[in-house]
Amino acid sequence: MSTVLENVKLLAPHAGDCCSLATAPLSADDAEQMAGRLKALSDPTRLRVLSHVAAQGCDAVCACDLTETLDISQPTISHHLKKLVEAGLLTREQRGKWAHYTVVREAFAELRQFLALD
Amino acid sequence: MSTVLENVKLLAPHAGDCCSLATAPLSADDAEQMAGRLKALSDPTRLRVLSHVAAQGCDAVCACDLTETLDISQPTISHHLKKLVEAGLLTREQRGKWAHYTVVREAFAELRQFLALD
DNA sequence: TCTTCGGATAGACATTCATCGATACGAGGA
DNA sequence: TCCTCGTATCGATGAATGTCTATCCGAAGA
Numbered sequence: 001m002s003t004v005l006e007n008v009k010l011l012a013p014h015a016g017d018c019c020s021l022a023t024a025p026l027s028a029d030d031a032e033q034m035a036g037r038l039k040a041l042s043d044p045t046r047l048r049v050l051s052h053v054a055a056q057g058c059d060a061v062c063a064c065d066l067t068e069t070l071d072i073s074q075p076t077i078s079h080h081l082k083k084l085v086e087a088g089l090l091t092r093e094q095r096g097k098w099a100h101y102t103v104v105r106e107a108f109a110e111l112r113q114f115l116a117l118d
Numbered sequence: 119m120s121t122v123l124e125n126v127k128l129l130a131p132h133a134g135d136c137c138s139l140a141t142a143p144l145s146a147d148d149a150e151q152m153a154g155r156l157k158a159l160s161d162p163t164r165l166r167v168l169s170h171v172a173a174q175g176c177d178a179v180c181a182c183d184l185t186e187t188l189d190i191s192q193p194t195i196s197h198h199l200k201k202l203v204e205a206g207l208l209t210r211e212q213r214g215k216w217a218h219y220t221v222v223r224e225a226f227a228e229l230r231q232f233l234a235l236d
Numbered sequence: 237t238c239t240t241c242g243g244a245t246a247g248a249c250a251t252t253c254a255t256c257g258a259t260a261c262g263a264g265g266a
Numbered sequence: 267t268c269c270t271c272g273t274a275t276c277g278a279t280g281a282a283t284g285t286c287t288a289t290c291c292g293a294a295g296a
Contacts, residue, residue, distance in 0.1 A: 026169035031162035039160035044149035051144035054235055076255055097263050097272050112230045117172055196244055215242050215293050
């Protein structure tokens with residue numbers, strides 16, 4: 001539990017507003033933060049999940065839609081959704097008995113900025 | 119050896135000119151390709167290495183500089199440089215007995231495009 | 237040709253991680 | 267208060283990965 005909370009605290013807020021790859025010596029701490037967020041993107045299953053959510057633009061997507069559409073077991077999808085939320089790439093919202101997810105657009109803007117070489 | 123060659127063939131050429139996260143159902147193959155490139159970026163040591171190379175702009179960086187600057191063993195740096203080259207993020211050039219590395223700017227442009235949500 | 241030295245490879249080890257079946261939790265309805 | 271069902275967690279397992287020491291390769295110089 002403490003691990004999860006620490007990760008959220010570490011990754012979620014402003015993970016990318018500090019630095020870019022092109023700014024010369026990337027500190028070990030900054031590298032750790034950005035690597036954490038990029039690691040959340042480095043799995044094909046998570047990319048497919050993200051794609052489905054991102055395709056809805058600003059609308060939220062029900063987890064049940066994902067379990068149906070993709071050929072992946074429900075625990076696995078739940079696991080990946082949790083990782084994406086912890087990385088600050090998705091937000092979760094409970095509506096009745098359904099969980100809905102939305103992309104965090106600022107997180108992607110920060111990532112694109114980090115990957116700029118100018 | 120064949121594994122390395124296959125990865126190069128798989129990842130290096132135009133891995134990102136096909137798709138974006140926002141384009142609805144990301145195919146399993148596309149997800150695999152992009153995840154491979156992102157996985158190369160998901161390690162803090164590799165980000166620090168990349169940062170040092172990227173800071174030189176279009177100039178090549180000698181591997182010996184990296185071994186001196188960062189507090190990481192020479193085989194480890196060599197290992198990471200190889201991964202970055204395989205992912206198409208760096209190019210390697212041998213000059214005499216020294217190896218020089220340069221960032222592949224198009225690869226980063228493709229990544230930024232992939233992470234755009236529009 | 238022998239020596240030196242930068243860099244890559246081999247092999248080992250510990251750690252992380254993706255995945256799944258089984259199960260627990262929790263909200264809504266009967 | 268039970269039942270149903272969507273979702274999260276647990277536990278296990280096999281695979282991938284980062285790091286190191288030791289060693290090898292290959293180019294330049296004496």
